[in-house]
Amino acid sequence: MRWDELDREACSLARALAVIGDRWTLLVLREAFLRVRRFDDFQARLGIARRVLAERLAHLVDEGVLKKVAYQDRPVRYEYRLTEKGLGLYPALLSLVHWGDQHYAGRKGPPVLHRHLACGHDFRGVLTCSVCGEAVEAREVAAHPGPGAKRR
Amino acid sequence: MRWDELDREACSLARALAVIGDRWTLLVLREAFLRVRRFDDFQARLGIARRVLAERLAHLVDEGVLKKVAYQDRPVRYEYRLTEKGLGLYPALLSLVHWGDQHYAGRKGPPVLHRHLACGHDFRGVLTCSVCGEAVEAREVAAHPGPGAKRR
DNA sequence: TCTAGTAAGTCTTGAAAGTGCACTGAGTCA
DNA sequence: TGACTCAGTGCACTTTCAAGACTTACTAGA
Numbered sequence: 001m002r003w004d005e006l007d008r009e010a011c012s013l014a015r016a017l018a019v020i021g022d023r024w025t026l027l028v029l030r031e032a033f034l035r036v037r038r039f040d041d042f043q044a045r046l047g048i049a050r051r052v053l054a055e056r057l058a059h060l061v062d063e064g065v066l067k068k069v070a071y072q073d074r075p076v077r078y079e080y081r082l083t084e085k086g087l088g089l090y091p092a093l094l095s096l097v098h099w100g101d102q103h104y105a106g107r108k109g110p111p112v113l114h115r116h117l118a119c120g121h122d123f124r125g126v127l128t129c130s131v132c133g134e135a136v137e138a139r140e141v142a143a144h145p146g147p148g149a150k151r152r
Numbered sequence: 153m154r155w156d157e158l159d160r161e162a163c164s165l166a167r168a169l170a171v172i173g174d175r176w177t178l179l180v181l182r183e184a185f186l187r188v189r190r191f192d193d194f195q196a197r198l199g200i201a202r203r204v205l206a207e208r209l210a211h212l213v214d215e216g217v218l219k220k221v222a223y224q225d226r227p228v229r230y231e232y233r234l235t236e237k238g239l240g241l242y243p244a245l246l247s248l249v250h251w252g253d254q255h256y257a258g259r260k261g262p263p264v265l266h267r268h269l270a271c272g273h274d275f276r277g278v279l280t281c282s283v284c285g286e287a288v289e290a291r292e293v294a295a296h297p298g299p300g301a302k303r304r
Numbered sequence: 305t306c307t308a309g310t311a312a313g314t315c316t317t318g319a320a321a322g323t324g325c326a327c328t329g330a331g332t333c334a
Numbered sequence: 335t336g337a338c339t340c341a342g343t344g345c346a347c348t349t350t351c352a353a354g355a356c357t358t359a360c361t362a363g364a
Contacts, residue, residue, distance in 0.1 A: 012252030100164030
Protein backbone atom coordinates (compact mmCIF):
# COMPACT_ATOMS: atom_id res chain seq x y z
CA MET A 1 0.00 0.00 0.00
CA ARG A 2 1.22 3.43 -0.81
CA TRP A 3 0.63 6.34 1.47
CA ASP A 4 -1.72 8.22 -0.80
CA GLU A 5 -4.08 5.26 -0.81
CA LEU A 6 -4.61 5.57 2.91
CA ASP A 7 -7.61 7.84 2.65
CA ARG A 8 -9.53 5.03 1.03
CA GLU A 9 -9.19 2.91 4.15
CA ALA A 10 -12.30 2.51 6.26
CA CYS A 11 -10.46 3.67 9.34
CA SER A 12 -10.82 7.11 10.80
CA LEU A 13 -7.28 7.11 12.08
CA ALA A 14 -5.93 6.31 8.63
CA ARG A 15 -7.96 9.14 7.16
CA ALA A 16 -6.86 11.55 9.83
CA LEU A 17 -3.26 10.55 9.21
CA ALA A 18 -3.66 11.03 5.48
CA VAL A 19 -4.26 14.69 6.36
CA ILE A 20 -1.97 15.43 9.28
CA GLY A 21 0.21 12.33 9.52
CA ASP A 22 3.40 13.43 7.92
CA ARG A 23 6.46 14.63 9.63
CA TRP A 24 5.99 18.36 9.31
CA THR A 25 2.28 18.92 9.33
CA LEU A 26 1.73 18.68 13.07
CA LEU A 27 4.58 21.08 13.70
CA VAL A 28 3.03 23.51 11.26
CA LEU A 29 -0.22 23.17 13.19
CA ARG A 30 1.54 23.67 16.50
CA GLU A 31 2.73 27.03 15.22
CA ALA A 32 -0.74 27.80 13.93
CA PHE A 33 -2.13 27.18 17.43
CA LEU A 34 0.52 29.57 18.72
CA ARG A 35 -0.99 32.21 16.41
CA VAL A 36 1.63 32.01 13.69
CA ARG A 37 -0.05 32.80 10.40
CA ARG A 38 2.40 33.87 7.72
CA PHE A 39 4.51 31.88 5.37
CA ASP A 40 7.84 33.41 6.33
CA ASP A 41 7.08 33.13 10.03
CA PHE A 42 6.31 29.45 9.72
CA GLN A 43 9.46 29.02 7.71
CA ALA A 44 11.72 30.92 10.07
CA ARG A 45 10.36 29.26 13.22
CA LEU A 46 10.42 25.74 11.88
CA GLY A 47 13.44 25.80 9.60
CA ILE A 48 11.41 23.74 7.16
CA ALA A 49 12.30 23.76 3.47
CA ARG A 50 10.18 26.41 1.79
CA ARG A 51 9.04 24.05 -0.89
CA VAL A 52 7.77 21.54 1.64
CA LEU A 53 6.08 24.25 3.67
CA ALA A 54 4.25 25.55 0.60
CA GLU A 55 3.05 22.05 -0.18
CA ARG A 56 1.89 21.31 3.37
CA LEU A 57 0.03 24.58 3.70
CA ALA A 58 -1.71 24.00 0.38
CA HIS A 59 -2.70 20.53 1.49
CA LEU A 60 -4.08 21.76 4.79
CA VAL A 61 -6.06 24.43 2.96
CA ASP A 62 -7.41 21.79 0.55
CA GLU A 63 -8.50 19.72 3.50
CA GLY A 64 -10.18 22.63 5.21
CA VAL A 65 -7.90 22.58 8.24
CA LEU A 66 -6.52 26.01 7.42
CA LYS A 67 -7.99 28.82 5.37
CA LYS A 68 -6.24 31.53 3.40
CA VAL A 69 -7.24 35.02 4.37
CA ALA A 70 -5.97 38.14 2.61
CA TYR A 71 -4.41 40.53 5.10
CA GLN A 72 -3.40 43.22 2.58
CA ASP A 73 -3.87 44.26 -1.06
CA ARG A 74 -1.16 45.63 -3.33
CA PRO A 75 0.37 43.11 -3.36
CA VAL A 76 -2.27 40.69 -2.17
CA ARG A 77 -0.85 38.68 0.67
CA TYR A 78 -2.52 35.82 2.42
CA GLU A 79 -2.18 34.41 5.87
CA TYR A 80 -3.20 31.00 7.09
CA ARG A 81 -5.73 30.57 9.85
CA LEU A 82 -7.17 27.57 11.58
CA THR A 83 -10.73 26.69 10.67
CA GLU A 84 -13.18 25.06 13.07
CA LYS A 85 -12.05 21.73 11.67
CA GLY A 86 -8.47 22.67 12.41
CA LEU A 87 -9.31 23.77 15.94
CA GLY A 88 -10.80 20.30 16.40
CA LEU A 89 -7.31 18.87 16.31
CA TYR A 90 -6.38 20.61 19.52
CA PRO A 91 -7.16 17.73 21.89
CA ALA A 92 -4.96 15.37 19.90
CA LEU A 93 -2.16 17.90 19.79
CA LEU A 94 -2.34 18.73 23.45
CA SER A 95 -2.38 15.05 24.39
CA LEU A 96 0.78 14.55 22.40
CA VAL A 97 2.44 17.55 24.02
CA HIS A 98 1.64 16.22 27.47
CA TRP A 99 2.95 12.81 26.54
CA GLY A 100 6.15 14.47 25.40
CA ASP A 101 6.30 16.48 28.64
CA GLN A 102 5.93 13.33 30.68
CA HIS A 103 8.63 11.35 28.94
CA TYR A 104 11.05 13.81 27.46
CA ALA A 105 11.06 16.92 29.61
CA GLY A 106 14.40 17.33 31.35
CA ARG A 107 14.66 17.67 35.09
CA LYS A 108 13.81 21.34 34.78
CA GLY A 109 10.30 20.50 33.69
CA PRO A 110 8.21 21.09 30.59
CA PRO A 111 9.23 23.90 28.23
CA VAL A 112 5.68 25.13 27.77
CA LEU A 113 2.78 25.32 30.18
CA HIS A 114 -0.86 25.63 29.24
CA ARG A 115 -3.25 27.80 31.14
CA HIS A 116 -6.96 27.15 31.08
CA LEU A 117 -8.42 30.63 30.78
CA ALA A 118 -11.81 29.51 32.04
CA CYS A 119 -10.43 28.57 35.45
CA GLY A 120 -7.12 30.41 35.40
CA HIS A 121 -4.86 27.47 36.19
CA ASP A 122 -2.05 25.64 34.43
CA PHE A 123 -3.38 22.21 33.60
CA ARG A 124 -2.88 18.91 31.88
CA GLY A 125 -5.47 17.57 29.47
CA VAL A 126 -7.35 14.58 30.79
CA LEU A 127 -9.29 12.39 28.41
CA THR A 128 -12.69 11.61 29.83
CA CYS A 129 -15.70 9.58 28.80
CA SER A 130 -18.42 11.64 27.15
CA VAL A 131 -21.05 9.48 28.86
CA CYS A 132 -19.93 9.01 32.45
CA GLY A 133 -17.37 11.78 32.68
CA GLU A 134 -14.68 9.62 34.27
CA ALA A 135 -11.06 9.62 33.03
CA VAL A 136 -10.47 6.98 30.36
CA GLU A 137 -7.56 4.53 30.30
CA ALA A 138 -6.53 2.45 27.31
CA ARG A 139 -7.18 -0.78 29.19
CA GLU A 140 -10.78 0.19 29.90
CA VAL A 141 -11.74 0.60 26.27
CA ALA A 142 -12.98 -2.06 23.87
CA ALA A 143 -13.16 -1.24 20.16
CA HIS A 144 -15.96 -2.82 18.17
CA PRO A 145 -17.28 -2.39 14.62
CA GLY A 146 -19.55 0.60 14.10
CA PRO A 147 -22.19 1.37 11.47
CA GLY A 148 -19.59 2.45 8.89
CA ALA A 149 -17.56 -0.77 9.18
CA LYS A 150 -17.01 -2.83 6.09
CA ARG A 151 -17.54 -6.56 6.35
CA ARG A 152 -14.68 -8.83 5.44
CA MET B 153 16.65 21.57 9.86
CA ARG B 154 16.69 17.90 9.18
CA TRP B 155 14.21 15.59 10.79
CA ASP B 156 16.67 13.70 12.95
CA GLU B 157 17.61 16.95 14.67
CA LEU B 158 14.10 17.39 15.97
CA ASP B 159 14.68 15.59 19.24
CA ARG B 160 17.12 18.30 20.25
CA GLU B 161 14.37 20.91 20.13
CA ALA B 162 13.12 22.16 23.45
CA CYS B 163 9.56 21.37 22.51
CA SER B 164 7.66 18.42 23.81
CA LEU B 165 5.65 18.09 20.65
CA ALA B 166 8.77 17.96 18.53
CA ARG B 167 10.19 15.27 20.77
CA ALA B 168 6.99 13.30 20.70
CA LEU B 169 6.93 13.56 16.92
CA ALA B 170 10.52 12.42 16.68
CA VAL B 171 9.23 9.15 18.14
CA ILE B 172 5.79 8.65 16.65
CA GLY B 173 5.56 11.33 13.99
CA ASP B 174 6.18 9.42 10.83
CA ARG B 175 3.60 8.13 8.50
CA TRP B 176 3.42 4.53 9.63
CA THR B 177 4.18 4.60 13.31
CA LEU B 178 0.76 5.65 14.52
CA LEU B 179 -0.88 3.00 12.39
CA VAL B 180 1.43 0.42 13.89
CA LEU B 181 0.38 1.64 17.31
CA ARG B 182 -3.28 1.53 16.36
CA GLU B 183 -2.84 -2.16 15.65
CA ALA B 184 -0.95 -2.61 18.88
CA PHE B 185 -3.88 -1.10 20.78
CA LEU B 186 -6.11 -3.59 18.96
CA ARG B 187 -3.96 -6.34 20.49
CA VAL B 188 -1.91 -7.12 17.40
CA ARG B 189 1.52 -8.27 18.54
CA ARG B 190 3.37 -10.23 15.88
CA PHE B 191 5.44 -9.09 12.98
CA ASP B 192 3.54 -10.93 10.30
CA ASP B 193 0.20 -9.81 11.69
CA PHE B 194 1.24 -6.17 11.61
CA GLN B 195 2.52 -6.66 8.11
CA ALA B 196 -0.59 -8.41 6.81
CA ARG B 197 -3.02 -5.96 8.40
CA LEU B 198 -1.21 -2.81 7.37
CA GLY B 199 0.24 -3.82 4.02
CA ILE B 200 3.41 -1.99 5.06
CA ALA B 201 6.75 -2.87 3.47
CA ARG B 202 8.48 -5.41 5.69
CA ARG B 203 11.67 -3.42 5.81
CA VAL B 204 9.87 -0.32 7.02
CA LEU B 205 7.91 -2.30 9.58
CA ALA B 206 11.08 -3.86 10.99
CA GLU B 207 12.66 -0.45 11.29
CA ARG B 208 9.61 1.17 12.94
CA LEU B 209 9.21 -1.62 15.46
CA ALA B 210 12.88 -1.45 16.36
CA HIS B 211 12.62 2.30 16.84
CA LEU B 212 9.56 1.98 19.06
CA VAL B 213 11.35 -0.63 21.15
CA ASP B 214 14.39 1.64 21.43
CA GLU B 215 12.14 4.41 22.66
CA GLY B 216 10.41 2.21 25.18
CA VAL B 217 6.99 2.49 23.58
CA LEU B 218 6.92 -1.22 22.78
CA LYS B 219 8.79 -4.08 24.36
CA LYS B 220 9.87 -7.36 22.82
CA VAL B 221 8.63 -10.41 24.68
CA ALA B 222 9.62 -13.97 23.73
CA TYR B 223 6.56 -16.11 23.24
CA GLN B 224 8.39 -19.32 22.28
CA ASP B 225 11.88 -20.87 22.21
CA ARG B 226 13.31 -23.01 19.44
CA PRO B 227 13.30 -20.85 17.46
CA VAL B 228 13.04 -17.86 19.73
CA ARG B 229 10.21 -15.67 18.55
CA TYR B 230 9.31 -12.32 19.93
CA GLU B 231 6.13 -10.35 20.03
CA TYR B 232 5.70 -6.64 20.54
CA ARG B 233 3.70 -5.28 23.43
CA LEU B 234 2.83 -1.81 24.56
CA THR B 235 4.65 -0.56 27.62
CA GLU B 236 3.17 1.89 30.09
CA LYS B 237 4.78 4.66 28.08
CA GLY B 238 3.10 3.29 24.97
CA LEU B 239 -0.28 3.09 26.68
CA GLY B 240 0.17 6.76 27.51
CA LEU B 241 -0.30 7.57 23.84
CA TYR B 242 -3.88 6.38 23.92
CA PRO B 243 -5.50 9.76 24.55
CA ALA B 244 -3.73 11.29 21.57
CA LEU B 245 -4.66 8.37 19.37
CA LEU B 246 -8.27 8.33 20.42
CA SER B 247 -8.56 12.08 19.91
CA LEU B 248 -7.29 11.65 16.39
CA VAL B 249 -9.69 8.82 15.70
CA HIS B 250 -12.63 10.91 16.87
CA TRP B 251 -11.48 13.81 14.75
CA GLY B 252 -11.37 11.46 11.78
CA ASP B 253 -14.84 10.15 12.66
CA GLN B 254 -16.21 13.66 12.79
CA HIS B 255 -14.83 14.81 9.48
CA TYR B 256 -14.35 11.76 7.34
CA ALA B 257 -16.91 9.16 8.35
CA GLY B 258 -19.40 8.58 5.56
CA ARG B 259 -23.11 8.96 6.10
CA LYS B 260 -23.22 5.48 7.58
CA GLY B 261 -21.24 6.62 10.58
CA PRO B 262 -17.89 5.76 12.11
CA PRO B 263 -16.29 2.42 11.23
CA VAL B 264 -15.25 1.69 14.80
CA LEU B 265 -16.95 2.46 18.10
CA HIS B 266 -15.24 2.56 21.46
CA ARG B 267 -16.92 1.23 24.57
CA HIS B 268 -15.91 2.44 27.98
CA LEU B 269 -15.85 -0.75 30.02
CA ALA B 270 -16.11 1.13 33.30
CA CYS B 271 -19.56 2.49 32.44
CA GLY B 272 -20.57 0.17 29.63
CA HIS B 273 -21.35 2.81 27.00
CA ASP B 274 -20.00 3.77 23.62
CA PHE B 275 -18.35 7.12 24.05
CA ARG B 276 -16.30 9.91 22.60
CA GLY B 277 -13.18 11.14 24.32
CA VAL B 278 -13.53 14.61 25.80
CA LEU B 279 -10.45 16.55 26.77
CA THR B 280 -10.93 18.13 30.16
CA CYS B 281 -8.94 20.39 32.44
CA SER B 282 -7.08 18.50 35.17
CA VAL B 283 -7.78 21.35 37.57
CA CYS B 284 -11.41 22.35 37.08
CA GLY B 285 -12.66 19.30 35.23
CA GLU B 286 -14.42 21.26 32.51
CA ALA B 287 -14.05 20.44 28.81
CA VAL B 288 -11.19 22.35 27.20
CA GLU B 289 -11.38 24.24 23.92
CA ALA B 290 -8.42 25.50 21.93
CA ARG B 291 -9.57 29.10 22.27
CA GLU B 292 -9.59 28.88 26.06
CA VAL B 293 -5.96 27.92 26.38
CA ALA B 294 -2.94 30.20 26.56
CA ALA B 295 0.53 28.71 26.21
CA HIS B 296 3.34 30.30 28.20
CA PRO B 297 6.97 29.39 28.87
CA GLY B 298 7.52 26.73 31.54
CA PRO B 299 10.52 25.91 33.72
CA GLY B 300 12.24 23.93 30.93
CA ALA B 301 12.00 26.77 28.41
CA LYS B 302 15.16 28.08 26.87
CA ARG B 303 15.60 31.79 26.61
CA ARG B 304 16.22 33.28 23.21
C1' DT C 305 16.10 -38.16 5.35
C1' DC C 306 13.56 -35.18 2.36
C1' DT C 307 10.01 -31.75 1.70
C1' DA C 308 6.97 -28.29 3.05
C1' DG C 309 5.65 -24.84 6.22
C1' DT C 310 6.13 -20.91 9.62
C1' DA C 311 7.83 -16.61 11.56
C1' DA C 312 10.83 -12.85 11.62
C1' DG C 313 13.36 -10.51 9.51
C1' DT C 314 17.12 -8.73 5.49
C1' DC C 315 18.53 -7.37 0.60
C1' DT C 316 17.94 -5.18 -3.79
C1' DT C 317 16.44 -1.74 -6.85
C1' DG C 318 13.74 1.83 -9.06
C1' DA C 319 10.54 5.54 -7.63
C1' DA C 320 9.06 9.21 -4.70
C1' DA C 321 9.92 12.83 -1.21
C1' DG C 322 12.68 15.87 1.25
C1' DT C 323 16.70 19.42 1.50
C1' DG C 324 19.18 23.72 0.63
C1' DC C 325 19.52 27.55 -1.68
C1' DA C 326 19.17 30.64 -5.49
C1' DC C 327 15.74 32.97 -7.97
C1' DT C 328 11.14 35.26 -9.41
C1' DG C 329 7.34 38.54 -9.18
C1' DA C 330 4.55 42.20 -7.34
C1' DG C 331 4.73 45.84 -4.84
C1' DT C 332 6.65 49.50 -1.12
C1' DC C 333 9.86 52.89 0.68
C1' DA C 334 13.59 56.53 0.45
C1' DT D 335 16.96 54.05 -9.11
C1' DG D 336 18.10 50.69 -5.79
C1' DA D 337 17.23 48.20 -1.64
C1' DC D 338 13.75 45.68 0.74
C1' DT D 339 9.50 42.57 1.86
C1' DC D 340 6.86 38.44 1.33
C1' DA D 341 5.24 34.29 -0.82
C1' DG D 342 6.30 31.28 -3.23
C1' DT D 343 9.20 28.20 -7.61
C1' DG D 344 13.02 25.75 -9.81
C1' DC D 345 16.72 22.82 -9.61
C1' DA D 346 20.35 19.62 -8.27
C1' DC D 347 21.21 16.48 -4.83
C1' DT D 348 20.31 13.14 -0.98
C1' DT D 349 17.40 10.28 1.68
C1' DT D 350 13.64 7.39 2.37
C1' DC D 351 10.05 4.28 0.67
C1' DA D 352 7.76 0.26 -1.89
C1' DA D 353 7.54 -4.42 -3.46
C1' DG D 354 8.82 -8.61 -3.34
C1' DA D 355 12.42 -12.17 -3.44
C1' DC D 356 15.59 -14.21 -0.28
C1' DT D 357 17.59 -15.95 4.43
C1' DT D 358 17.67 -18.17 8.89
C1' DA D 359 16.18 -21.32 12.20
C1' DC D 360 13.30 -24.37 13.52
C1' DT D 361 8.91 -27.98 13.37
C1' DA D 362 5.79 -31.41 11.35
C1' DG D 363 4.74 -34.94 8.20
C1' DA D 364 5.85 -38.62 4.56
